[in-house]
Amino acid sequence: MDRRQFTLGTASLAASLAVRPALAASPAYRGPNVILVRFGGGVRRAETIDEAATWAPYLRHVLAPRGTFIPDLRIDRLEGVNTSHAEGTLNLLTGRYLAYRELATISDQLEPTEPTLFEYLRRSFDIPSHQVLLVNGEDRPQEEFFTFGAGDHFGIDYRSEMLSLHRYKLYRTAMQLAEGRLPEDQLQQVQEERDALLTKDPRGATPDPSPDVTAFWERWRQDYGDSGLKNPRGDRLLTELSVRAMAELQPRFLMVNYQDPDYVHWGNPSHYTRAIAIIDEGLQRLVSAADADPFYRDNTIFVITPDCGRDANPLAEVPFQHHFNSRSAHETWAVIFGPGIGRGTVDRPVDQSAIAPTIAAAMGFSAHRAEGRAVEEIFL
Ligand SMILES: [Zn+2]
Secondary structure (H helix, E strand, O other), X not given: OOHHHHHHHHHHHHHHHHHOOOOOOOOOOOOOEEEEEEOOOOOOHHHHOOOOOOOOHHHHHHHHHHOEEEEEEEOOOOOOOOOOHHHHHHHHHHOOOOOEEEOOOOOOOEEEOOXXXXXXXXXXXXXXXXXXXXXXXXXXXXXXXXXXXXOOOOOHHHOOEEEOHHHHHHHHHHHHHXXXXXXXXXXXXXXXXXXHHHHOOOOOOOOOOOHHHHHHHHHHHHHHOOOOOOOOOHHHHHHHHHHHHHHHOOOOEEEEEOOHHHHHHHOOHHHHHHHHHHHHHHHHHHHHHHHXXXXXXXXXXXXXXXXXXXXXXXXXXXXXXXXXXXXXXXXXXXXXXXXXXXXXXOOOOEEHHHHHHHHHHHHOOOOOOOOOOOOHHHEO
């Protein structure tokens, strides 16, 4: 896309947004905000919720007592269920198992085939797309497709928006090309960078971000520049994006997809435990930000839960994998606290497919395609 095409594209997008008729009138949303934290990259109970051994002391000793603790959340042992990151995340978002398909062009990219919480929420209530947000890691473009699903369900009109470094780079390269201030050889490099970014997403960069999210990136660029060297990296970046988004966009539903414990695939257990501790620090920042902000204080439910567990075989050449269908790879947990949520421990096994309908119940809509049932006993 050259500069002129980009400008035209932006103008026509603005025009199409301006004239688009309102979707069927939905009521304004008056329920609590929900922040869903995927304590992700696959973590075992042993390093997260074990009282003595935890690497996440804030989660275990401060947040769990603040609400309902579900120590025995399980991923069902169904034929074909893979205990992994994208799969587990879509189980959380749809309340179903195997509710996805691989995008045809590139393997390892799943898109939901059933409605996600984002779509249920935005179909039930009049909430703009920038207030239903998914914050994603940089090197998981395969998770850029969870914002809306394929097929004949709700789809693109009810999508969430996405904040990730991938999305920022799409914004930055578009701006650099539109501004045309760089020398010709550097512009060529930017064009190549942008082309490479676009090939990661077989759906293209559509839908374009809303004006609110574009303005978010504009401010981010002012603070962090074009080099990519100033902003935090890894899961600390997700925390930064999330805290800024809370202040600037006021999402009603925010999902934060932490992921760095997964670096243990490369074999170094300290990467894993350190990454758990960094997510725990991120939780402190998110909860402090919510507690300090009148928009979130006393009006926000946190749901913290992993995508999947990990294997517990100490004899494996590389321990802590999660693709061998072992028991502990199916074992996760959840911590849920906020207004309307009781304090205590759920003493029974709860299925991972219960998380989506539980969030739906908290927000006042029905995830009617979910297979799981809401965990009713957590509500006051
Ligand atoms: Zn993994």
